[in-house]
Amino acid sequence: MRRLLASREALLLLAIVIVLGIIASRFPAFITPTNLASVFNDTSPLILLAIGQMIVILTKCIDLSVAANLALTGMVVSLVNITIPDMPIIVTMLLAISFGTILGMFNGVLVWKLDIPPIVVTLGTMTIFRGIIFLLTEGKWVNSHEMSDKFKAFPRAEILGMPVLSWIAIIVVVLFMIIMSRTKLGRAFYAAGGNPHAATYAGINVGRTQFWAFTISGALAGLTGYLWVSRFAVAYVDVAAGFELTVVAACVIGGVSIMGGIGTVHGALLGALFLGIIANALPVVNISPFWQMAISGSAIIIAVVLNAQANRVKGRIILKRAEQAT
Amino acid sequence: MLVAITIFVANSFASPYFLNAWNLSDATFNFTEKAMIAFAMALLIISGEIDLSVASIIALASTAMGAAAQVGIGTEGLIIVGLIAGLLCGATNGVLVTRFGLPSIVVTIGTMSLFRGISFIILGDQAYRGYPQDFAYFGQGYFWWVISFEFVLFSILAVVYGIILHMTNFGRAVYAIGNNPTGALFSGIRVNRVKFVLFLLTGLMSGVAAICLTSRLGSTRPSIAFGWELEIVTMVVLGGVNILGGSGSIPGVIIAAFVMGLVTFGLGLLNVPGIVMSIVIGALLISVIALPRLWSVWRT
Numbered sequence: 333m334r335r336l337l338a339s340r341e342a343l344l345l346l347a348i349v350i351v352l353g354i355i356a357s358r359f360p361a362f363i364t365p366t367n368l369a370s371v372f373n374d375t376s377p378l379i380l381l382a383i384g385q386m387i388v389i390l391t392k393c394i395d396l397s398v399a400a401n402l403a404l405t406g407m408v409v410s411l412v413n414i415t416i417p418d419m420p421i422i423v424t425m426l427l428a429i430s431f432g433t434i435l436g437m438f439n440g441v442l443v444w445k446l447d448i449p450p451i452v453v454t455l456g457t458m459t460i461f462r463g464i465i466f467l468l469t470e471g472k473w474v475n476s477h478e479m480s481d482k483f484k485a486f487p488r489a490e491i492l493g494m495p496v497l498s499w500i501a502i503i504v505v506v507l508f509m510i511i512m513s514r515t516k517l518g519r520a521f522y523a524a525g526g527n528p529h530a531a532t533y534a535g536i537n538v539g540r541t542q543f544w545a546f547t548i549s550g551a552l553a554g555l556t557g558y559l560w561v562s563r564f565a566v567a568y569v570d571v572a573a574g575f576e577l578t579v580v581a582a583c584v585i586g587g588v589s590i591m592g593g594i595g596t597v598h599g600a601l602l603g604a605l606f607l608g609i610i611a612n613a614l615p616v617v618n619i620s621p622f623w624q625m626a627i628s629g630s631a632i633i634i635a636v637v638l639n640a641q642a643n644r645v646k647g648r649i650i651l652k653r654a655e656q657a658t
Numbered sequence: 659m660l661v662a663i664t665i666f667v668a669n670s671f672a673s674p675y676f677l678n679a680w681n682l683s684d685a686t687f688n689f690t691e692k693a694m695i696a697f698a699m700a701l702l703i704i705s706g707e708i709d710l711s712v713a714s715i716i717a718l719a720s721t722a723m724g725a726a727a728q729v730g731i732g733t734e735g736l737i738i739v740g741l742i743a744g745l746l747c748g749a750t751n752g753v754l755v756t757r758f759g760l761p762s763i764v765v766t767i768g769t770m771s772l773f774r775g776i777s778f779i780i781l782g783d784q785a786y787r788g789y790p791q792d793f794a795y796f797g798q799g800y801f802w803w804v805i806s807f808e809f810v811l812f813s814i815l816a817v818v819y820g821i822i823l824h825m826t827n828f829g830r831a832v833y834a835i836g837n838n839p840t841g842a843l844f845s846g847i848r849v850n851r852v853k854f855v856l857f858l859l860t861g862l863m864s865g866v867a868a869i870c871l872t873s874r875l876g877s878t879r880p881s882i883a884f885g886w887e888l889e890i891v892t893m894v895v896l897g898g899v900n901i902l903g904g905s906g907s908i909p910g911v912i913i914a915a916f917v918m919g920l921v922t923f924g925l926g927l928l929n930v931p932g933i934v935m936s937i938v939i940g941a942l943l944i945s946v947i948a949l950p951r952l953w954s955v956w957r958t
Contacts (some may be wrong), residue, residue: 394763396888442944449901451763455888456944463937471933569933574885577767582766590761593836622782622880626775632768636760 340587340639344602348609355613362616368580369494375608376501377402377563379601380556381575382582383508384549386600389523389583391542393450394594397439398553399575400461403567405557407465410426410483410567417480424483425558432554433547435461440546444539450546458576465569487563497559504552509597521545525592581628582607585635607629609637683739689893689919690812691867691874692886693911696893697819698863700911703858703894704823706903707834709751709857712864716769719743719868721777724786724878733793740872741865747773748861755857756850770887777880786878797874808870815863820908828852836903871943887916893918917942 334534356363381398409428413419435457440454476484487497512518523531525543531538561567585604588595607628614624677784695712702709703804723736731739747769754765799807823829831852834842835893843849872878891901899906918939 369860401957405907446948446955448944448947448951452895452901452947455892455895458888459936459940463933463940466933467937469826529812577770580764580767581771584764620779620782622778623775625771625778627771629768629771629775632771633754633765636702636764636768637754637758 333556341596341599341602342639344599344606346591348564348602348606351609351613355617359616364447364615369498371608371612372501372605373495373498374612375604376497377500377556377560378579378582378604378608380504380552380559381549381579382586382600382604383597384552384654385502385579386583386586386588386595387512387521388450388542388545389509389580389588389590390521390547390592390595391523391538391545392442392528393542393545393548394580394590395439396451396454396576396580397435397458397461398549398579399572400458400549401432401435402463402557402560402575403569403571403573404435404461404555405565406561406571407468407474408570409558410479410561411468413480414478417483421482421486425555426633428554430554430556431505432557433551436547436550436553437543439550440543443546444543447539450542453596453658462569463514469569471534471569472512474561474567476628479562479565484562484565487559496562500555500559504555505597505601512597517541517544518645525594527593573626578628581632584639586641587635589639603635686821689915689922690806690808691870692890692893692918693915694815694867694870695860695863695886696890696897696911696915697815697870697908698856698860699890700894700899700906700908701819701823701829701896702830702860703891703899703901704836704875704903704906705832705853705856706839707755707853707856708766708891708901709748709860710763710766710861710891711751711770711773712867712890713745713883714770714777715744715747715861715864716868716883716886717777717880718747719865720872720878720882721780721786721880721939723872724789725780727789727793728786733790736789736793737869740869741862744861744863744865744868745858746861747864748858749854751861752854752857756854774880781878781880787876789873789876793873794876795873797870797872808874811866811870815866816908816912823908828855832856833904836900836905837839889918889939892939896939896943898945898946 352363361367367382379401385395385398405428409424412427413424439450439453439457441450442457444451477532486498487495489496491499504658512521520531520536520541521544523534523536526536528538533542559571582603583600584590584603585606586595586599586601588599610627610631611624614621614627699709699712719740723740726736726739751762751769754760754769755762757831796807831842831847834845834847835849835852839849867883871883875882893914894906895901895913896917897906897911901908911933921938921942922935925938
C-alpha cells in the first residue's frame with residue numbers, strides 16, 4: 333500500500349478519478365462511456381506526442397519542435413493529397429511517418445554529432461519548420477474542400493465503436509510499453525538519461541540513444557500531423573501553435589523527471605488524459621474556457637512539487653549551518 | 659559583431675530606405691523591449707537557470723496596469739503597479755526554484771501558463787484601453803530628436819547590467835554558480851539567494867518591458883507579447899551565452915539584440931514576411947553554435 337501511494341502514476345490516477353468524481357456528482361452525463369470515449373479521442377494527439385516527448389526527456393533532452401513538426405508534416409501530406417487525391421491512406425500514413433522521422437533525425441543528428449544543447453536545436457528547428465510551411469504555401473490555408481474525402485474520413489472511421497484515431501493511440505501506447513520495458517533500446521533510453529557516464533561504460537552510446545529518441549519523437553509527431561490535419565480538415569501555418577509546451581506539461585504531470593531517466597509510458601498517458609479531461613470538462617461544468625490555461629499551469633507546478641523528492645541529489649553538505657543557508 | 663556589420667551594410671545596399679534616421683529609430687522598437695528582459699535573462703542563464711515565463715509576466719503586469727488604469731490611477735501609480743506585478747511574479751518563480759529545489763525550466767513552463775492564464779481569467783476576450791495621456795510617453799516618446807525613450811532606457815540598462823555582471827562580486831558569483839553550483843556553495847556563495855535575486859531581476863525587467871509595451875500599444879490583451887519567451891532566449895543564446903550556464907557576456911547580448919532587430923527590420927523593408935525572418939533567426943541560432951563545432955570536427 334505504501335509503495336502504491338509513493339508511485340506517482342498511482343497518485344495521478346487517483347487525482348484523475350477524484351476529478352472525474354467531482355464532475356460526475358454534478359454532471360453525471362460526463363462519465364458516460366460515450367462521452368469518456370470522445371474525451372479520449374480528443375486527447376489522442378496529445379497522448380501520441382507525449383509518448384515521444386517522454387522518451388526524449390528520458391535521455392536528458394527536450395524536443396520543442398514537435399508541434400512545428402506536426403504542422404509541417406500535416407501541411408506536406410495535405411499538399412500531396414491535393415496533387416494525388418487518390419493515394420491510398422496507408423501510403424499517406426507512411427509518408428507522414430517517414431517525413432516526421434526525417435525532421436526528428438535532423439534534430440537528433442545536431443544533438444548527437446555536433447553536441448549542441450537540445451533546447452537550442454529544437455528552439456531553432458521549431459521556427460525553421462514553421463517558416464518552411466510558410467514558404468511552401470505563402471501563408472495560404474489548405475481547406476476542407478481541397479482534401480479528398482478518403483483523406484478526411486480515415487481518423488473518424490469507426491472500428492468496434494471507436495474512431496481510428498483512438499485505436500492508433502491505443503496501439504502506440506501498447507507498442508511503446510513493450511519497447512520501453514522489453515527491448516535493449518528501451519532500456520538504453522533509461523540508462524542514457526539516468527546516468528550517462530555509467531551508460532557509456534556499460535557500452536551504450538549515449539549520443540546515438542538520444543538520436544533515436546528524437547527520431548521516435550519525430551515519427552510520432554509526423555503521424556500525429558496527418559491525423560490532426562485530416563481530423564480538423566484544415567492545414568495552415570499556425571496549426572497546433574504553442575502545443576509543444578502542453579506536451580511537455582503532460583509529461584511533467586505524468587511524473588516524467590525533466591532531469592532524465594525517470595518516466596513511464598503509462599505516466600505520460602495519464603498526464604495527457606488529465607489535461608484532456610480538464611480541457612473537456614470546463615465547458616461542461618460551466619467554467620469559462622479562459623480558466624483552462626491557469627488550471628493546467630497550476631497542475632504543472634503541483635505535479636513538479638510532488639515529484640521534487642527524486643531530484644534532491646546535490647553536493648554533500650557537511651555543516652548543519654550550510655544546510656540552512658541553501 | 660561581424661554578423662551585425664555585414665547585415666547592416668547588406669541592408670543599406672538592399673533598400674534605400676534603410677539608412678534613414680527615423681526608420682532606424684523605428685527599428686529599435688523591434689528589440690529594445692525584448693533586449694531589456696534579455697539582459698536579466700542572460701544573467702539567469704549564465705547561473706544555470708532559465709525563465710520561460712517572462713512573456714506571461716508581461717501579460718499579467720500589463721493586465722494589472724490596465725485594471726489599475728480603469729479605477730483611475732495615474733501614470734506614476736501605473737508604473738509602480740507594473741513593477742510590483744513583475745517583482746511578485748519573479749518572486750514566485752524564485753521561491754519555487756530555490757525553496758523547493760525544482761528545475762527552473764519546468765517551474766517556469768508552469769508559471770508561464772499560470773500567469774497568462776490569470777490574465778485570461780481577468781480579461782477573457784476583452785481588452786483594457788483608456789490609459790492616461792502622459793502614459794504614452796514610455797513607449798512612444800522621444801528623448802531627443804530621433805532617440806526614443808525606450809532606446810535610452812535600453813542603453814542605460816545595457817550599461818547597468820554590463821557593470822553588474824562584469825565588475826561586481828555579484829557578477830562573479832553568477833559565473834561561479836553557473837560553472838559549479840556545489841563548488842560555489844562551498845566557497846561561501848549564497849547560491850539560492852543569488853538565484854532568487856536573479857529571478858526577481860528577470861521579473862522586474864519583464865515589468866519594465868510591460869510598461870513600455872503597454873504604453874506603445876495603448877491597450878492590453880491577454881495575448882500580449884505571446885511567444886516572446888523563446889525570442890528572448892534566442893537573443894541570449896545568439897549573444898554567445900552558454901545555455902548550459904557558466905559563460906556569456908552582456909556585450910554579446912547587445913550585439914545579438916541589434917542583429918535580431920536589424921534582420922527583422924531590414925528584411926521587413928524588403929517586404930519579406932515576418933515568418934521567413936524567423937527561419938533566418940532559427941538558422942542563425944543553430945549555425946552560430948554549430949559552425950565552430952563543425953570547424954573543429956573537420957579539422958581533426
